[in-house]
Amino acid sequence: MSIDLTAFHFLRPLWLWLVLFAALLPIVWRRRHDVRGRWRGIIEPHLLEHLVVGGTSQRRLKPVDTLALCIALAALSAAGPTWRQERPPFDQDKAPLVIVLELANSMNAGDIAPTRLERAKQKVLDLAAARKGARTGLVVFSSSAHLVVPPTDDPEMLELYLPALSPSVMPSDGKNAAAGLAAAEALLAHDPVPGTIVLMSDGIDPDHADAFVQAAKRSRQQVLWLAVGTPDGGTLRGPDGQVQLDSHGNARTGEFDADAIRRVADAADVPLASMRSDGDDVRWVLHRAQTWLDAADEDKREPRWREDGYWLVVPLILLGVLGFRRGWTVKWLPVVLAACVLQGMPAPAHAASWKWIDLFATHDQQGRWYFEHGDYAKAAQRFEDPMWKGFAQYQAGDYEGALSTFSGLRGAQASFYMGNALAHLEDYTNAVRAYDNALKLDPHLTEAAHNRDLMRQLLAKPKQEAQQDEEDEESDDVKMRKKHSQIERSTLIPVPSEDVWMRALNTSPAQFLKQRFEQESGADVGNSAANGAGRTP
Template identity: 30%
Template sequence: MIDWANFHFLRPDWFWALLPLSVLLVAMHYVQTKKSGWHSLIAAHLSQNLLEGKIAAASSSYRWLLAIGWLLAVSALAGPSWQRLPQPVYQLHTGKVLVMDMSLSMRATDIKPDRLTRARYKAIDLINQSAEGEMGLVAYAGDGFVISPLSTDALNLTTLIPALEPEIMPVLGSDPMAGLQAASELLSSAGYQQGDIFWITDGIDNDQVAELRAYLNGIPYRMSVLLVGTEQGAPVTLKNGQFLKDRRGDIVVPKSFDHQLKSLAAQTGGVLVHMQADASDIDYITRQTLVERDTNDEQQDDNQGDQWQEAGPWLLLPILLFAAASFRRGWLLSVVGALVLTQPTKPVYASDIASAWHTRDQLAQQAFEQGEFKQAAALFENPMWRGIAAYKAEDYETAAQAFSQASGIEAQYNLANSLAQLGQLDDAIALYDAVLGQQPQHSDAQANKALLENLKKQQEEQQKQQEEQAQQNEQQQQDSQQQNDEQESEQNQQQSEQQQSESDASEQEQQQEEQQSEQQAQESDAQEQQERSAEESSALEQQMQLENLLNKVPDDPSYLLKRKMLLEYQQRRRTQTLSPAEENW
């Protein structure tokens, strides 16, 4: 049904094409009034009755056909419409990076339960509220580290945030310059000419302001600050329950001041807001991004126009009918062809394809979090994560193949774990040695290597015991054979002595043979039972040892992040000289 309230023409300028139609109709009417060539041959009083009626009727019918067809064609080109098309979700073309302060001062308890816990919740709220566009995650203490590159997967970021804590940082201290530099490099390497940096911190030192101000003058990105903490401050409670103390032994009481941070944020066009108990602080920070999005939406509408469903093609059907009526032959075929060619096709939207909005690694991550490790192993393109998923699915061969394709110490360590599960103890021990050669302090590799060596030693002892048992069984067989030989000699002697009673001797010999066969059968059963019990006990013990190996692939985000940042920090120390922090909070 036509919604006349929304009825309009998408291209109304086409109606200017009706002016030539009016001129043409006037010209045709003028020609019709002229006398045709028959008027010179037929008398005037006769031609008026013989010709005028037929010529006028024929000319009038063609004019009507031309006028209606022309009007329908112009109306179709003008694009009549009254129904909107569904619009895809618009994503922001600006990047965002969340920078989190992971210095020990975030353990201060002036905000309950502490600054770090509240900052985590605020970070998750900020990510969920700024889900449009790409967002990255950076954490810093004595140095800055990229926790997650720019991604549209908000779930991945919110999964990593609870794992962040000062204790996993490779170097203690508070160097906000390193965190802001990492955030700016993320945005610039992704090609963003504009973007937002959301900085969650509990304050900076006065001697850091000049350096930060000079750096922020040279970047094109806007920085907004969420300040965590109070001006009164509170002691820093470490994870062991003790208070943090400075070099003189005094309890550290970090305080949060906003005057320096407010000027830095205003310098980039951003804002500073104190953390609140409700969501008003997050709303205030993200409001600027929403205003910018509205401006971009208006610009996009000006460039592309409203998306309306055009009904103009349907007007081609009556035009074809008029065109067919102007021919004597073939009009039916023209109508049928027009009906076939003008059938609307069903549009295909990206939402009909389940995997169009996610990469294979993102789908694999979802399957991994849902416990579908086999499916995750088939989807992961990253060999490290593919190996972890296969290991979780107890597909150790696939895990070993995946870890062999990855590089680094952790890949070698996980490959050793997979080979240990496959029973290839020598290869696993060799890989543990390679890991310890690169990182002698790798406690897990040390423990697993020692456990495998003990297991291998037990297997060798069991094999030696089995060989000794086989020798004893062979000796018993020899003794039994000797005993049988003695019995046979005695039987022969008895036969010589008792030749007269041949029937009794034969019966006695038969009984002895039966006793011998029974004895051999008993010895054979006892030997098989011993070997079977030894094999069962060996297999059971080996299985228990493997199950108790402390070599499970680590899937704790905190552990993985700690390893990642430690390796990155060690690499930086090789390539550049890092100045130590004056304070460790």
């Protein structure tokens, strides 16, 4: 193992002060235990040699020497000697990846089983799984482009919305890949690390080809293209799997112009690959993304040095074996008795939460271990970091505790999770306020905007349902008295129950996306018309 001495340094050099202590320890010990030195000023030297018991023979290596050597080796190991860098694994990088998925009607072609769209959606999940928690976002486009999931390290967000994606949720059909690329660019515009945009499409509208080429050339991000389809094309199938027919009763087909795709990709200087049934396409994307990450903004990335001090633990253990030689055994009895006394003391005398594991890991490290193993309740007990503690409480279902923890924090993320906790506690009005506060602190936190819109829908819809149920359960006498205005109608807004919350999350993402896409498309049209009216002919 070669060592580059020019790059050799210590990551934690303050530990090296223990080396000086280890060097002085044998000297100080020998001075204190030197019998001749203590009596030399009192007894004549020629008499002292005859009076000292034990003669002049001394062992060269003493327990104090071994102890000093162990301290020195431990200090060198803890100081973190290093001389080589290593790249962090991709899942620890902050570079995002945004997938731009086409939802044109041609993606329902069955030339790639089961359909082009279903294969592409599976590749989205494969990419998210291969990145192991790195941030992955999703944008869809047809004639217009819309954000589905912002870059997130939570794959469950993708799993929630992907099954609902189909051409039917889009406002209109089309292949405006330039709009999809622009939406992804806007999503990554404020990210400090250049990311990667993966286009999954079976073609591009010629009217938007030039705009796509220009946008790809100007992009700060890396743009990749996974083409979906075969040269022979395939029959179009509906959501029920049936073949789509035109007005004459003929089967509709989805075309795939490989030459046109290749020309556009070459003009835009975009790497192109075909979507495959195996995992080679996913590995191709990951390799390209990693290569781009290694080359982009290298001067802005912090170097990650590989520690090699752990090798010193081997000689440290071998030296520790010498402690069991006769006359060298370390007297552990006082240490054991002190530990037993501390353990048996009442709670006020020492920290009640102290455990033996505290000798080897901090509370936050212990909490992270429990969190990664799914024991969120224990993780919440061990965490000292308030953000992680609140998140563990939230994952454990302790929404009251999570709300209390996040209430003491400041920031957009804390307000966002306060909104989530309030939503689970059925306080939807205050949840909306918490999401509004999160958006004030971070206008780009699109998750908060999505959840806020959902809260408003839940507040509006169940009110009508609850009022209807209340009217059905009322007796005829009560209805008559209401009719004569003898009973005042309550002004309290009924709160939706937990099963309404779960139904809205689990069974209506397609309707939710369809409504949102239509609203966004209408807003874009209105803005375009307003901008056009303001121009002078």
